[in-house]
Amino acid sequence: MTNPFKHMSLRRRVSLTVWVLNIILCLIILAFALR
Amino acid sequence: MKPLLLIIAYLFAVTLPLILSWLTGAPPRPFHQELASGLGILAFSMVLMEFVLSGRFKGISKDVGMDVTMRFHQVMARTALGFALLHPFLYQGTPSGGQRPWDPTRQLTITTDFSALSTGIAAYLLLPSLVLLAIGRTQLDYKYETWRLMHGIGALLIALLLLHHTVYAGRYGSQPVMTWIWLTMTGVAVGSLLHVYLLAPVLDKAHAWRVTSVTRLTPKQWEVTVKPDGHRGLDYNAGQFVWLNVGHSSFSMKENPFSICSAPGGGPEISFMIKELGDFTRTIGQIDSDAVAYLDGPYGNLSVDDRTEPGVALIAGGVGLAPLLGILREMRLANDPRKVRLIYGNRMDDQIAYRDELGTQDVVYVLSEPPENWHGETGFIDAALIDRVFSPKEFSEWVFVMCGPAIMMDTVENHLIERGTPSHCILSERFDYD
Numbered sequence: 001m002t003n004p005f006k007h008m009s010l011r012r013r014v015s016l017t018v019w020v021l022n023i024i025l026c027l028i029i030l031a032f033a034l035r
Numbered sequence: 036m037k038p039l040l041l042i043i044a045y046l047f048a049v050t051l052p053l054i055l056s057w058l059t060g061a062p063p064r065p066f067h068q069e070l071a072s073g074l075g076i077l078a079f080s081m082v083l084m085e086f087v088l089s090g091r092f093k094g095i096s097k098d099v100g101m102d103v104t105m106r107f108h109q110v111m112a113r114t115a116l117g118f119a120l121l122h123p124f125l126y127q128g129t130p131s132g133g134q135r136p137w138d139p140t141r142q143l144t145i146t147t148d149f150s151a152l153s154t155g156i157a158a159y160l161l162l163p164s165l166v167l168l169a170i171g172r173t174q175l176d177y178k179y180e181t182w183r184l185m186h187g188i189g190a191l192l193i194a195l196l197l198l199h200h201t202v203y204a205g206r207y208g209s210q211p212v213m214t215w216i217w218l219t220m221t222g223v224a225v226g227s228l229l230h231v232y233l234l235a236p237v238l239d240k241a242h243a244w245r246v247t248s249v250t251r252l253t254p255k256q257w258e259v260t261v262k263p264d265g266h267r268g269l270d271y272n273a274g275q276f277v278w279l280n281v282g283h284s285s286f287s288m289k290e291n292p293f294s295i296c297s298a299p300g301g302g303p304e305i306s307f308m309i310k311e312l313g314d315f316t317r318t319i320g321q322i323d324s325d326a327v328a329y330l331d332g333p334y335g336n337l338s339v340d341d342r343t344e345p346g347v348a349l350i351a352g353g354v355g356l357a358p359l360l361g362i363l364r365e366m367r368l369a370n371d372p373r374k375v376r377l378i379y380g381n382r383m384d385d386q387i388a389y390r391d392e393l394g395t396q397d398v399v400y401v402l403s404e405p406p407e408n409w410h411g412e413t414g415f416i417d418a419a420l421i422d423r424v425f426s427p428k429e430f431s432e433w434v435f436v437m438c439g440p441a442i443m444m445d446t447v448e449n450h451l452i453e454r455g456t457p458s459h460c461i462l463s464e465r466f467d468y469d
Contacts (some may be wrong), residue, residue: 006457009448013458014103018110021042025114028050029077032057033069 071125081115155200268303273365277332352439
């Protein structure tokens with residue numbers, strides 16, 4: 001399977017990484033609040 | 036630090052206080068109140084992590100690049116701001132107004148103690164100001180050094196205010212283990228700031244440099260050369276940059292990032308190609324020969340030293356030539372067996388720097404406003420030009436290094452990816468990411 005990150009501009013890679021990271025952080029806060 | 040490792044380390048560091056708060060086993064409260072605490076805890080740890088993402092730590096920015104580190108710093112600051120702004124509003128309906136007999140450790144009530152809340156309110160007002168001033172920095176009419184000083188002091192103040200607020204008003208932060216965690220994390224953050232502004236300048240004092248020449252290259256571009264003053268010099272790779280401070284104390288905020296355009300193999304002297312753009316660069320011509328200078332670096336990952344590709348494509352726009360010239364000079368000095376081709380774009384003929392040294396072999400000059408007798412390429416460095424200069428084989432096998440205006444970098448990078456160049460074969464560094 002080809003890695004889509006290998007054919008993506010740096011700007012898009014950074015943007016995608018930050019989005020994923022922010023979603024993970026939101027999920028962690030939700031998990032904390034729902035425990 | 037490798038990108039994936041950096042992200043995992045970041046996630047671990049920012050969520051550590053939240054996870055430890057979770058493990059303290061405090062009695063449960065309604066969802067929205069826990070959400071408020073969670074947002075506050077995460078916002079504070081993210082604010083503290085911003086200090087080490089300030090771009091001045093080589094271990095962090097070495098592999099991902101300074102520009103990506105700074106972009107990460109900018110975006111995560113906005114996320115932290117969002118979390119922080121939501122934090123107080125979700126405490127609606129929480130019992131307040133003093134200690135209840137049934138809640139002696141104040142686990143289920145929120146404090147109304149003014150000193151504990153006032154530091155939170157002060158930080159609440161300061162944090163948006165700090166972020167908005169940073170976002171609008173280029174539009175606001177004050178000096179870069181002034182902004183840096185304000186940004187550093189503001190960040191320090193916010194960290195200390197938040198520490199007080201978290202420890203004295205926080206349900207979790209007031210527990211001894213969490214108080215120690217917050218003290219340690221704030222200590223590391225503040226320590227990183229002190230390292231950059233106090234310790235590094237002290238160390239720099241023993242590694243002063245002297246200006247040996249200031250030469251006008253074109254009407255608005257200069258070459259500044261410095262030599263080590265009683266030390267061995269700088270261990271750097273062609274294509275890297277340093278923070279340069281000329282004519283001021285090593286503690287001065289008057290330092291700016293400039294790419295090194297000399298080659299490491301050329302000796303200990305270091306040259307910078309500098310364009311008149313801002314407060315400092317407009318005064319380059321007034322620098323005295325023999326003026327003292329301090330260099331902090333090297334930074335940046337724009338290096339082809341360890342690359343195994345058979346060819347190196349250098350694509351420069353204007354003063355973006357500086358790091359690529361360093362790479363070209365090093366390759367020529369070392370008789371590097373790899374093929375090399377430079378595309379060098381400018382607006383006008385008199386803006387072309389180092390024309391004699393660059394020569395015409397394997398160099399493609401591009402002018403957007405050429406004179407009548409111009410024989411080189413015309414227009415901008417765009418997809419059509421890139422297609423004319425490189426073959427399909429070169430697109431897939433060479434490493435492409437570029438530096439220049441953001442629009443040029445975006446155009447070239449998107450086109451290279453379209454032509455099948457793997458993203459790890461495209462190296463770029465930009466000082467202005469937005």
